Amino acid sequence: MILYPAHLNMTNQIHDFFNESSQEVFAQNIQKALEEIAPVMERDKFYSGASVQELKQKMQAIMHQEAEGLSLEEALREIKDLYLDHAITFHHPTYIAHLNCPVLIPALVGDFIASTLNTAVETWDQSTSATLIEQEMINWACDLFRLPKSSDGVFTSGGTQSNFMGLLMARDHYAYTQLGANLKQSGAIPEMSKFRVFCSDKAHFSVKKNAALLGLGYDAVVTVATDNQFKMQPKALEEAIRQEKQKGNLPIAVFATAGTTDFGSFDPLVEICAIAKAHEMWFHIDGAYGGCFAMTNTHGHLFEGSQYADSITIDFHKTLFQPVCSSAFLVGDQQNFRYVSHYADYLNPIETKEAEYQNLITKSIQTTRRFDALKLWFTLRMVDEASLIYYLERLHRLALNAYELLLKENCFELAHFPELSTVVFRYRLPHLRDDHQQDEVNLYIKNTLFNSGQASIASTRLNGRIYLKFTLLNPKSTKEDIQHIIQLIVKEGKQYQAEKQLVTV
Numbered sequence: 090m091i092l093y094p095a096h097l098n099m100t101n102q103i104h105d106f107f108n109e110s111s112q113e114v115f116a117q118n119i120q121k122a123l124e125e126i127a128p129v130m131e132r133d134k135f136y137s138g139a140s141v142q143e144l145k146q147k148m149q150a151i152m153h154q155e156a157e158g159l160s161l162e163e164a165l166r167e168i169k170d171l172y173l174d175h176a177i178t179f180h181h182p183t184y185i186a187h188l189n190c191p192v193l194i195p196a197l198v199g200d201f202i203a204s205t206l207n208t209a210v211e212t213w214d215q216s217t218s219a220t221l222i223e224q225e226m227i228n229w230a231c232d233l234f235r236l237p238k239s240s241d242g243v244f245t246s247g248g249t250q251s252n253f254m255g256l257l258m259a260r261d262h263y264a265y266t267q268l269g270a271n272l273k274q275s276g277a278i279p280e281m282s283k284f285r286v287f288c289s290d291k292a293h294f295s296v297k298k299n300a301a302l303l304g305l306g307y308d309a310v311v312t313v314a315t316d317n318q319f320k321m322q323p324k325a326l327e328e329a330i331r332q333e334k335q336k337g338n339l340p341i342a343v344f345a346t347a348g349t350t351d352f353g354s355f356d357p358l359v360e361i362c363a364i365a366k367a368h369e370m371w372f373h374i375d376g377a378y379g380g381c382f383a384m385t386n387t388h389g390h391l392f393e394g395s396q397y398a399d400s401i402t403i404d405f406h407k408t409l410f411q412p413v414c415s416s417a418f419l420v421g422d423q424q425n426f427r428y429v430s431h432y433a434d435y436l437n438p439i440e441t442k443e444a445e446y447q448n449l450i451t452k453s454i455q456t457t458r459r460f461d462a463l464k465l466w467f468t469l470r471m472v473d474e475a476s477l478i479y480y481l482e483r484l485h486r487l488a489l490n491a492y493e494l495l496l497k498e499n500c501f502e503l504a505h506f507p508e509l510s511t512v513v514f515r516y517r518l519p520h521l522r523d524d525h526q527q528d529e530v531n532l533y534i535k536n537t538l539f540n541s542g543q544a545s546i547a548s549t550r551l552n553g554r555i556y557l558k559f560t561l562l563n564p565k566s567t568k569e570d571i572q573h574i575i576q577l578i579v580k581e582g583k584q585y586q587a588e589k590q591l592v593t594v
């Protein structure tokens with residue numbers, strides 16, 4: 090007879106799990122949690138304005154208490170004080186900083202069910218019809234870009250991971266088809282130091298980061314000049330490819346962006362695609378931000394050429410009002426998933442390759458993976474397409490409103506005409522020549538508004554100087570909300586000027 094330590098025999102005390110006999114308790118718990126969330130959603134500020142020091146002290150005070158086995162009420166009270174009261178709320182009209190969106194209720198229901206059942210989608214025997222649901226959502230996304238029948242895809246953790254997969258495939262495909270090298274099997278080859286990837290100088294940083302992670306290095310990424318609307322210039326791309334070839338380097342891929350992070354600009358896909366194909370390069374479209382706008386009347390035409398892409402990134406957690414994570418990586422030719430596929434005896438043995446069901450793990454770089462497709466499923470089943478299109482088009486309209494309102498004031502320099510739902514601009518102290526001081530006032534405005542909980546706006550750099558950025562992702566926001574934020578900016582700008590007693594010439 091095996092003797093277990095006494096505490097392991099107390100099966101009747103195992104009462105914390107969600108199972109056949111705990112559903113009422115679970116429902117009560119969720120109801121109480123919802124009651125605590127309600128005031129967060131109703132708060133009149135996007136943030137409490139608590140300082141870093143205050144929050145660190147709260148954490149320290151909790152960690153010094155010898156508490157365990159708290160009741161739900163106690164745990165909720167604790168987390169209210171530490172987190173809920175200070176969480177940043179993305180649905181608040183004064184939050185217009187980063188690519189975070191308010192979320193749709195159907196999406197939350199889907200996410201909740203996926204978490205509660207804890208489905209893992211890597212193999213059929215863990216997911217059954219969840220696999221079919223993910224596949225249908227992928228098919229829907231492939232259709233959005235008019236990808237061919239051979240296309241396929243997989244859900245990922247986000248744009249960074251999707252771009253990673255695009256670059257991995259580009260690298261391995263080039264090595265295999267042009268150099269006869271199987272990188273998956275044999276690892277790096279000397280020619281890899283000559284691989285070159287082209288993207289605009291406004292492309293997302295993940296292109297460089299992924300190049301480093303994939304053993305190509307930052308130096309493998311050649312940034313191509315953009316025009317005055319921050320779109321990649323096809324002529325500059327041609328010239329950059331020519332120059333790299335002349336140096337003996339090997340152009341393997343072009344990464345075009347459909348909606349750059351700062352400016353929302355769309356690279357000209359048709360021209361870039363033609364250049365990539367002419368040079369037998371992989372053509373990837375980073376549509377992490379702009380991809381969902383393929384649905385719209387305002388931006389649909391900008392995706393002409395996407396049907397010929399080798400791979401595409403699209404983030405539903407940026408612009409389809411989904412909770413994080415919800416993102417997909419699509420390929421024009423499903424055969425290319427061979428660069429990431431692996432068969433493990435215990436999970437997806439090679440014998441299952443021809444089975445009547447799919448093991449999604451063969452398309453993913455993750456093993457255990459959440460059922461993130463369910464929230465998109467609920468969204469597409471419950472929210473009609475016309476409403477989604479309306480929400481997206483409204484975001485663009487808000488950016489145009491913001492542009493007009495900023496122009497009306499005489500203290501802003503606008504960096505671009507908004508193509509998507511961001512507006513980049515700079516507060517200018519009248520006639521002040523010192524660019525450094527102009528940078529300072531912009532940072533002062535951003536930080537003061539955030540720290541006081543009045544508004545969250547972003548900052549970025551353009552030509553070495555600090556600019557402010559609105560990222561409009563809340564269809565419920567109004568022109569008046571934006572006007573209110575602009576007034577706050579003007580007020581803080583004047584305050585800075587008075588505090589510093591700035592003399593302008």
Ligand SMILES: Cc1ncc(COP(=O)(O)O)c(C=O)c1O
Pocket residue numbers: 188246247248249250252293295346348349350375376377378404416
């Ligand atoms: C154009 C673009 N690509 C990729 C990413 C990375 O996406 P994620 O944050 O989901 O990894 C971003 C994020 O802002 C982006 O704007």
